Amino acid sequence: MDLSTISLSSSLPSPFLHQPSLRPKAAPLSGIFLRNNPPPLFSRLNRRPIAAAVQQSQNDDFVLEDVPHLTNFLPDLPSYPNPLHGSQAYSIVKNTFVSQEDVVAQNIVIRKDSPRGIHFRRAGPREKVYFKPEEVRACIVTCGGLCPGINTVIREIVCGLNNMYGVEDILGIEEGYRGFYSKNTVRLTPKVVNHIHKRGGTFLRTSRGGHDTQKIVDNIADRGINQVYIIGGDGTQRGAACIYEEAQKRGLQVAVAGIPKTIDNDIAVKDKSFGFDTAVEEAQRAINAAHVEVESVENGVGIVKLMGRYSGFIAMFATLASRDVDCCLIPESPFYLEGRGGLYEFLEERLKENGHLVIVIAEGAGQEYVAAEVSAANEKDASGNRLLLDVGPWLSDKIKDHFTKTRKMPINMKYIDPTYMIRAIPSNASDNIYCTLLAHSAVHGAMAGYTGFTVGPVNSRHAYIPISRVTEKQKTVELTGRMWARLLASTNQPSFISSDLEEVVQDINSMNITSK
Numbered sequence: 001m002d003l004s005t006i007s008l009s010s011s012l013p014s015p016f017l018h019q020p021s022l023r024p025k026a027a028p029l030s031g032i033f034l035r036n037n038p039p040p041l042f043s044r045l046n047r048r049p050i051a052a053a054v055q056q057s058q059n060d061d062f063v064l065e066d067v068p069h070l071t072n073f074l075p076d077l078p079s080y081p082n083p084l085h086g087s088q089a090y091s092i093v094k095n096t097f098v099s100q101e102d103v104v105a106q107n108i109v110i111r112k113d114s115p116r117g118i119h120f121r122r123a124g125p126r127e128k129v130y131f132k133p134e135e136v137r138a139c140i141v142t143c144g145g146l147c148p149g150i151n152t153v154i155r156e157i158v159c160g161l162n163n164m165y166g167v168e169d170i171l172g173i174e175e176g177y178r179g180f181y182s183k184n185t186v187r188l189t190p191k192v193v194n195h196i197h198k199r200g201g202t203f204l205r206t207s208r209g210g211h212d213t214q215k216i217v218d219n220i221a222d223r224g225i226n227q228v229y230i231i232g233g234d235g236t237q238r239g240a241a242c243i244y245e246e247a248q249k250r251g252l253q254v255a256v257a258g259i260p261k262t263i264d265n266d267i268a269v270k271d272k273s274f275g276f277d278t279a280v281e282e283a284q285r286a287i288n289a290a291h292v293e294v295e296s297v298e299n300g301v302g303i304v305k306l307m308g309r310y311s312g313f314i315a316m317f318a319t320l321a322s323r324d325v326d327c328c329l330i331p332e333s334p335f336y337l338e339g340r341g342g343l344y345e346f347l348e349e350r351l352k353e354n355g356h357l358v359i360v361i362a363e364g365a366g367q368e369y370v371a372a373e374v375s376a377a378n379e380k381d382a383s384g385n386r387l388l389l390d391v392g393p394w395l396s397d398k399i400k401d402h403f404t405k406t407r408k409m410p411i412n413m414k415y416i417d418p419t420y421m422i423r424a425i426p427s428n429a430s431d432n433i434y435c436t437l438l439a440h441s442a443v444h445g446a447m448a449g450y451t452g453f454t455v456g457p458v459n460s461r462h463a464y465i466p467i468s469r470v471t472e473k474q475k476t477v478e479l480t481g482r483m484w485a486r487l488l489a490s491t492n493q494p495s496f497i498s499s500d501l502e503e504v505v506q507d508i509n510s511m512n513i514t515s516k
């Protein structure tokens, strides 16, 4: 068990409950473990009591992975009644405010005797806020690659702050983290952002690299910013954690809220990333085009390359949605070309059977093969992410060579690379709604004094999730999970698992692992 897991059980000696980082904000959740992910300073201070508390509560099985609160390091911060009390939108809601006791369970498929497991705080407006609206100076920044819906999140943070809380002072930081110290800010009002959700990209522009925590926090302090909304992927959220830690170290009343973004859908804990549905939908157009092309010629072979550096979610879902795909190749599932059970054998069978076929490949798949054949320097982007080799043309050449040279069978290759087309578009209707919920959750959380947190749905219910949970591990397609099995069942493609590996997978499957 994690040493930062502590118990708030009523049997605890009171000193534990009085340590600032451990103290619940309102009514404590009774009889629970609280995993606060405290910043290094607090974990150092609390090491002994935390370990002792764990020992005392070994039998308790309810874990709350809590997010930090400004009062953890500013204990005398005053609070105010939430202005939503009087808002025309919320005053008629039956339970306007989310109770401090409301939590969201990470696992909802459980067995009768399973432990209650990990929970997160439910997102939403709280009875008390820790900012007077007229004293809020918020800023929004977008970093990393694009994804559909960023503009909707920006719009809804601005409109949410303004319409729900009466906040008027909102700044846009342009071109990512480096914009904090190298650019002027732009004033964001509901009028300025009114139409931006209809456009792809980010109204505030973006960049990679350039994260300098000291300079960023200096700038936040100099400008009198007290709420920071950070939209970006895993790298961006790591940067957000640094900003939160530095602001806390300096004792600044600055709430840092992260809205995780990635087209690859590889953010842990959250159900899915915003813009992902839109991207999968757009990918259908490329797959359809490939299918139409190859269906119309003799021995047509279509290849569609989609994004997905380390995870094949876009490829997997686009394949499952389409039904025209014969084979889906993803980074998590190593494939091989030659021999029994290999890709060539399968493609030959499909061509004999149907006269055409479509392959979808995620950009991160087969990197080891490409690397072995092309002399490429190990290049990185400005943020330090490894630049991938282009697997699409490599695969297309391999298949062409195999059929025309080895099998003496001419094929008609149609290669489509819609990489940027699927992420540079505006979000669809359902992603727009999703983005609105994310933005509102972030606004409610920051106003309520939470900081160093991210937002997202866990089993469909929106929650406040510690930043570390979304940065420590990337979500990947589980080869032993049901979704990948559904894909294999749908395409009937080889699993590319040799018999030795099959045994290992069966062993893993027989362990008590549940998958969605």
Ligand SMILES: Nc1ncnc2c1ncn2[C@@H]1O[C@H](COP(=O)(O)OP(=O)(O)OP(=O)(O)O)[C@@H](O)[C@H]1O
Residues within 6 Å of the ligand: 143, 144, 145, 146, 176, 177, 178, 207, 208, 209, 210, 211, 232, 233, 234, 235, 236, 237, 238, 239, 240, 242, 261, 262, 263, 382, 383, 385
């Ligand atoms: N470990 C880190 N600590 C502080 N800042 C970081 C860290 N990693 C990345 N960043 C900063 O976060 C920003 C975005 O990072 P990156 O380019 O990796 O994109 P990302 O947020 O992971 O999005 P995506 O990968 O989905 O495009 C950059 O400005 C980068 O400097």
Ligand SMILES: O=P(O)(O)OC[C@H]1O[C@](O)(CO)[C@@H](O)[C@@H]1O
Residues within 6 Å of the ligand: 144, 145, 146, 233, 262, 263, 264, 307, 308, 309, 363, 381, 423
């Ligand atoms: O070319 P860019 O903008 O660096 O982004 C490419 C990368 O960004 C991602 O979309 C992640 O955001 C990856 O799938 C892709 O490899």
Ligand SMILES: [Mg+2]
Residues within 6 Å of the ligand: 144, 233, 234, 235
């Ligand atoms: Mg990333």
